[in-house]
Amino acid sequence: MLTTSRADYSHLYWVLHELRTHADIDLHTIVLGAPLAEEFGRTVQEMEADGFPVDERIECLLSSDSDVGMAKTIGLATLGLAERLSQRRPDLMLLVADRYEILAPASVALAFRIPLAHIEGGEVSEGAIDDATRNALTKLSHLHFTPTERARRRVIAMGEEPWRVHRTGAPSLDHLRRSVLLDRAALAARLGFEVTDATVVVAYHPVTLADDTLFEADALFAALQRIDAPVVFCFPNADAGGRRLAERAKSFCDARQRATLFVNLNPVVYWSLLSHCGLMVGNSSSGIMETPALKLPTVNVGMRQQGRERAPNVLDAPADGDAITMAIERARSASFRESLSGMENPYGDGDAAPRIVRVLAEVELDRLLMKKATSVD
Numbered sequence: 080m081l082t083t084s085r086a087d088y089s090h091l092y093w094v095l096h097e098l099r100t101h102a103d104i105d106l107h108t109i110v111l112g113a114p115l116a117e118e119f120g121r122t123v124q125e126m127e128a129d130g131f132p133v134d135e136r137i138e139c140l141l142s143s144d145s146d147v148g149m150a151k152t153i154g155l156a157t158l159g160l161a162e163r164l165s166q167r168r169p170d171l172m173l174l175v176a177d178r179y180e181i182l183a184p185a186s187v188a189l190a191f192r193i194p195l196a197h198i199e200g201g202e203v204s205e206g207a208i209d210d211a212t213r214n215a216l217t218k219l220s221h222l223h224f225t226p227t228e229r230a231r232r233r234v235i236a237m238g239e240e241p242w243r244v245h246r247t248g249a250p251s252l253d254h255l256r257r258s259v260l261l262d263r264a265a266l267a268a269r270l271g272f273e274v275t276d277a278t279v280v281v282a283y284h285p286v287t288l289a290d291d292t293l294f295e296a297d298a299l300f301a302a303l304q305r306i307d308a309p310v311v312f313c314f315p316n317a318d319a320g321g322r323r324l325a326e327r328a329k330s331f332c333d334a335r336q337r338a339t340l341f342v343n344l345n346p347v348v349y350w351s352l353l354s355h356c357g358l359m360v361g362n363s364s365s366g367i368m369e370t371p372a373l374k375l376p377t378v379n380v381g382m383r384q385q386g387r388e389r390a391p392n393v394l395d396a397p398a399d400g401d402a403i404t405m406a407i408e409r410a411r412s413a414s415f416r417e418s419l420s421g422m423e424n425p426y427g428d429g430d431a432a433p434r435i436v437r438v439l440a441e442v443e444l445d446r447l448l449m450k451k452a453t454s455v456d
Contacts, residue, residue, distance in 0.1 A: 080173045081109040083156075083180040084316070085122045086365075088114070089346035090175050090198070093253040093432035095131050103440050107169060111137035111156050112180045113317045118142070120314070120343025135163050139180070144322035149179055156183035164191055170444055171196060174220070175250075176364075177204070177213035178316075179287075185219045194447040196222035196439060198250060201230030204364065206382030208287045221447040224435050226368065226426045227388055238453050247434040248427020249368050254350045256429035261351035269348055272309070272339070278356040279306060279407075281328075282313040282363035285320035286383050292320035293327075294398075295362075295381040300331060301400030302407060303360070309337040311352065313344065313363075358410055360403070367393060371424035376410035378403065388426075392419050 080098065082091060098106045108126070110133050113119040123133055139155035141148040164187055172188050174181055175198040188195050197220035204210045217223065217234055225231040226249035234244045254260075267273045283299055285292035303310065312328045315321045325340075332338040344352065350369075353359070358376050359366045362383035370377045371390035379389075381398040389395075394415075396406035409415055 080106065081111070081181075081184050082114060082126075082175070083110075083112045083184075084176070084178045085113050085119055085314075085343055087175050087178075088122055088126060089254070089349065090249070090251045092129070092346055093257055094173075094198075094250050094435055095126075097432045097436040098439070099131065101436055101440055104436070107134045107167065108132065109135040109137065109160075109163065109184075111159065111183075112140045112152065112178075116140050116317070118342075119317060122343055122345075125345050135167075137163065139183075140317060144320060146319040149319055152180055153183050156180055157187055160184055160187040161190075164188070164193065169193060171222075171439065171447075173198070173439070174216065175199060177202070177209035177216070179208055179212050179318075181216060182212060185216055189219055192448060194222070194444065195220040196224065198224045198247075198435065199226055199230075201225040201227075201232075201234040201244075202364075203233075203386035203388075204383060205385040206286055206288050206362075207384075210288075210386075221450065222438065222442065224431070224438070226431075229388060229425075235453075240451055240453065243450075245434065245438055247438075248429070248431040250431040250435065251346075251365075251369055252372050252424070252427045252429040253432050254346055254429075255372050258347050258350065260347060260354055263355055266348070266351045266355060270311075270339070270341075270352070272337075274311075274352060274355040275309070276355075276357040277308045278311060278358075279303075279308050280311045280313065280352060280356050280359045281361050282359060282365055283324070283328075283361035283380065284316045284363060284383065285318040285324055286362070286381060287318050288382075292318065293324055296324060296327065298398040298400045298403060299360075299380055300327065302403035303331065305400075305404050306407065308357075310335070310339070311356070312338070312340040313361075314340065314342045358407065360407065368424075368426045371422065371426065372429070374416075374419040374422055376415060376419070378406045378410050390424055390426075391422050 114122045137159035200217040223244045231246040366377040
């Protein structure tokens with residue numbers, strides 16, 4: 080298993096747990112990029128504290144805030160992985176999601192004839208380079224675990240043989256079924272303040288497909304200035320513009336009472352925060368995939384998640400301060416909350432990890448590498 084992002088661990092925790100305890104699987108983990116960086120909370124320590132040893136660490140993340148840094152990070156990761164994987168040569172490599180750094184392990188695995196299993200392919204996020212990364216990973220991979228039925232069909236439409244494609248749901252949702260979330264008092268002890276129904280969680284990242292990756296940020300902060308409520312800001316991704324965005328979020332929180340920026344929240348604390356707050360605002364996939372499981376009203380801002388499936392709890396707003404404010408007011412209304420009763424999450428039922436590991440344990444490895452083209456007649 081290989082992880083490149085802070086968010087990966089929340090997605091992979093229960094998958095790792097199932098892999099580690101399976102009698103027929105020998106689990107090895109490789110960590111590269113942001114999880115090793117102090118600037119992003121050094122989340123590799125959480126993995127180790129939870130009993131998941133890290134077999135390889137590959138330092139490749141440049142201290143940069145540009146697209147040049149992103150491109151060079153891919154190159155450094157490729158060089159480091161080529162050296163390590165040439166020695167290990169695993170039977171199968173498991174990757175998750177769509178971060179740009181993940182192109183490095185996929186490319187190295189291709190050269191070494193290592194089959195790839197990919198979690199969360201078939202999704203759409205038209206306003207980010209993640210979309211192209213995700214589709215490239217689909218064509219490089221040999222097993223696919225999609226979060227939705229529509230995503231499964233999309234992967235098959237890309238030419239992948241149906242037997243390789245499994246709709247499992249999003250594994251991050253397994254936390255809601257299997258992790259013990261914190262009550263309000265325990266959460267307050269961890270965060271240093273009480274989370275109420277008025278609390279707004281902001282998860283916002285650079286729009287990586289745009290030349291100016293922060294061109295939508297002015298509208299977001301304009302709307303946030305109008306909110307009379309506690310605000311919890313989550314640290315942005317290691318993308319071009321991410322450092323400038325983090326500095327702006329810090330300035331916003333420093334100038335305002337009841338506003339806090341967290342560099343990293345471990346999966347249980349993060350899910351507990353979502354379960355007790357009143358609203359999420361931003362452009363994170365978490366707002367699309369995870370908040371429906373809690374029926375948490377969410378305002379999705381701008382173009383980053385354009386094209387992704389949505390549950391009824393998600394309200395879209397263009398990058399305009401007035402439009403975002405109106406969407407927030409609607410999301411916080413009692414009538415909107417009541418309308419979400421009985422809502423189902425299209426991204427799964429919280430039982431993805433056992434499904435994923437069952438396929439990994441049972442698949443015939445020697446039939447994975449050679450992929451057959453599907454008919455176009």
